[in-house]
Structure formats: C-alpha cells, structure tokens
Amino acid sequence: MRALVSATVTALAVTILSAFPASRAQGQPDTPALVRDRCTACHNLNRVRERVGKNNEKDWADYIGRMQKRGARVDDAQKAAMAAYLAALPSGDGL
Numbered sequence: 477m478r479a480l481v482s483a484t485v486t487a488l489a490v491t492i493l494s495a496f497p498a499s500r501a502q503g504q505p506d507t508p509a510l511v512r513d514r515c516t517a518c519h520n521l522n523r524v525r526e527r528v529g530k531n532n533e534k535d536w537a538d539y540i541g542r543m544q545k546r547g548a549r550v551d552d553a554q555k556a557a558m559a560a561y562l563a564a565l566p567s568g569d570g571l
C-alpha cells in the first residue's frame with residue numbers, strides 16, 4: 477500500500493513537472509520548438525544561426541519585431557521568450 481502511494485505520488489510529480497517545461501514561454505509550446513517552427517516559414521535556420529552569439533536580447537526582439545511585420549506568426553509574448561532564448565544560446569549549433 478505504502479509503495480503504491482509513493483509510486484502514485486512520483487508519477488503525479490513527473491506528470492506535473494513535464495507539463496511545465498523550464499521555459500519562459502509559460503503555457504506555450506516550448507521556445508526552441510517554436511523557433512524551429514515559426515522562423516523557418518520564409519528562410520531556413522541559417523539566417524537565425526548567423527546572428528546567434530552576436531545579437532543581445534534587445535537585438536533579437538528588434539529582429540523578431542521586423543519578422544512580425546513581414547508576417548511571422550509570432551505574438552509579443554513569444555517574441556520575448558524567443559529573444560531571451562536566442563540571446564542565451566552560446567552558438568547557433570544547438571538550434
């Protein structure tokens with residue numbers, strides 16, 4: 477019985493934790509996946525990779541703002557999450 481309760485508690489904790497990935501885009505698809513999905517509609521990721529390690533968070537927000545004007549399907553919360561994520565990447569290899 478004790479083992480069952482503890483297994484249930486563990487399963488519940490795992491379920492809850494995996495429902496909230498460590499992403500700043502709360503309640504949204506995970507940010508790396510969003511970049512791969514939304515930033516490849518018009519060009520491939522090489523465009524993005526070229527700026528990783530050069531752009532800071534504000535630069536990224538400006539760039540993504542420009543992409544929004546061109547028609548990228550990204551809202552402002554997603555823009556902020558993507559800018560933070562891209563600015564924190566050490567290189568474009570991980571994209």
Ligand code: HEC
Pocket residue numbers: 511514515516517518519523524527539540542543546547548549550558
């Ligand atoms: C609606 C089409 C479209 C989408 C979607 C799009 N882009 Fe772009 N992107 C462009 C065009 C057109 C250019 C080339 C013109 C330019 O540089 O502004 C470009 C260029 C770029 C460049 C190179 C700019 C430079 O000056 O070196 C980067 C970086 C970039 N995009 C990042 C992104 C990111 C990040 C996303 C996802 C949020 C994204 N793009 C989504 C259209 C798009």
